[in-house]
Amino acid sequence: xxxxxxxxxxxxxxxxxxxKAAELLGITHGGLSKSMSVLQSDLGYELFRAxxxxxxxxxxxxxxxxxxxxxxx
Numbered sequence: 001x002x003x004x005x006x007x008x009x010x011x012x013x014x015x016x017x018x019x020k021a022a023e024l025l026g027i028t029h030g031g032l033s034k035s036m037s038v039l040q041s042d043l044g045y046e047l048f049r050a051x052x053x054x055x056x057x058x059x060x061x062x063x064x065x066x067x068x069x070x071x072x073x
Contacts, residue, residue, distance in 0.1 A: 003071070003072065005036075005038065006039075006068040008021065008025060008027075008032060008036065009065070010068050011025055013057050013065045016055060016056075017055065018032055045058075046058050046061070047061035
């Protein structure tokens with residue numbers, strides 16, 4: 001698993017939006033979406049669910065986020 005994907009994941013959780021996260025990260029929405037698909041595939045479970053025009057983080061996603069923040073610090 002790449003730490004870059006963990007960083008991207010954290011930005012998505014913090015912004016609640018793929019579009020906002022992509023803008024902050026300086027990458028395309030499609031590229032970020034693909035990166036998160038790979039991360040979810042690597043982990044074997046869903047990290048986000050669509051909610052209106054944004055995203056909500058699943059229970060497992062919140063646990064991964066907490067661990068990712070510790071790892072990245």
